[in-house]
Amino acid sequence: MTIDVSLTPQLEEMVRQKVSSGLYSSVSEVVCEALRLMDAQDRLQAIKKEDNMNLEQVILSQNAKVNSALETLKANRKYQQDRLIYGDDRVFLYVDNVDGDWLTDWTDETEYVEQINPDT
DSSP states (O other), X not given: OOOOOOOOHHHHHHHHHHHHTTSOSSHHHHHHHHHHXXXXXXXXXXXXXXXXXXXXXXXXXXXXXXXXXXXXXHHHHHHHHHHHHHGGGGHHHHSTTTTSSTTTTOOOHHHHHHHHOTTO
């Protein structure tokens, strides 16, 4: 395939130097190598862009895990502070209807196990 290309004087001189150095045997080889390098550079940029997107996802995921751990630590610290302030009476902070009738509905553990697995 033959394609006519117009080059600036600087680019034309660069092509001539490449051929005269013996590194390339023709102008076509210089142009083909330049196009291959451009293609490789484009593919590399696409990979870098994809890697950056993946890195952002990893960072967001790690941030979510860190935030979750911080929330757990905060809750644990509050529980410990409540324990120091209220002692055993702190249960009212964490359980609804502490004074309700939940104890009357309490089931003996063995009865519960027998209900689940009557063969035991």
